[in-house]
Amino acid sequence: MIRIAICDDQEEARRAMERQIIQIQSRENLELDLYLCGNAGQLLEAVKTYHPDLVLLDIEMEGRDGLETAAELGVLEEKLKVLFVTNLEYLVFEALKLHPYGFVRKSRLQEDMDRYMQDFLEEYRKDHELCSFDGKENTIEILPGEISYLETYGHQVILHRTDGSMLELKARTTSLDRLEERLSRLGFIRCHKSYLVNCREIYAIGNDRLELRKGDSLPVSHRRIAQVKREFMEWKRK
Template sequence: MIRIAICDDSEYMRKATAKILLEYSIQKDMEYNVKQFETGEELLQVIDDYDLVFLDYQFEDKGKDGMAIAREIRLKNKDLVIIFLTSYTSIVFDSFEIGAYRFLVKPIDERKFYAALDDYIDSLNKEQTLIIKVDGVTHYIKESKIMYVEGNGKKCIIHIIDGTSEIVCNETLSAIEQRLSAKLFNRCHKSFLVNMRYVKAFNHTDLVLENDESIVISRSKFKDFYEAYTDYISKI
């Protein structure tokens, strides 16, 4: 499931973008949810809830412009994919500043819209992404977004970095472990698989994550964890 936001001060443009998005999803069998926002300030309040945003470049007397909003997005979320919607082709140079993925000129050309989404979907498949199905819905989860995975019998709980999101899937922890990068994730306990990127501190019994959660380390696994973490840190 790809979480998409459409942020434009024009109701017409929001609806037009949503319509093309729906047509694309039907043709490409893409699972997604979408929400529309009239101002960038509204979007910023929930920015971590989204993977991709179609962002208006120029808001007419409705808060900050698109570039200002994009800069604030980058302070909160470095990974969110931003596609600018604009009437000004010259913004291509400005878009480099905040790492925009694409920019689409209004009125939106359907072929260019489809090409941008094709490239985005392709990038998800190429980068380290965990793809799981829960209740018939496909979720694409970047490894960098996973803080740790918790085993729960024949199921496991995937904890996402914002600290509020959890995905429960019908796979064992061992099955998920085999599908994640061994260089980034470590099985520090029979019930926990931790992303070493988010380890803040550890001792012989526990490790502390960046959100101050504590995870148990098995005595028998401490040496392996220590060596794996040391190797990870040395290559950053």
């Protein structure tokens, strides 16, 4: 079930965005929950309660505007995708500081919404595609977004989850080379011969280390650093 919140202080604008989403829902045969919010307070409450996957947020609202609200959303839900909606193109430069998912022009609502929703749905489907791994005792199924990185340690292959737990995989049937072949299309990068990292978890790339969102630090081999940066930027642009 995809959850989308729409926030605009003008009811006509909210309904216009709702109609566009419903058209896309019908065309793509989506299971979808929509939450319509008339101000920042309602949106913040909806995010706390329903944890939407995507927020469409008007920038120029009365009271707390979209920029201020987006900053608060970033504190509540670090990975929440925020799609700004605006008629004022000069505000785009200020909004870029908040690293939004994108910008929808109200004057080209259908065109922009279609483009961003196609990108969002492609990412959503990849993020919710269960990955199967051979554990030591049974088969494990896990979402890509729940994996931080995988490493080889001696003859072991260890899967590190975003919640801090670890799973030992069956080394006889699982190698990092095979995992790289399977997971690269889902946003995983081979940063070192012993490490395969989830792009979603990368916070910063240094000359010889990757810093992850939860504080882990992974080595990057010298011969791979340029490729790692290139693949990460390609993933970010998708």
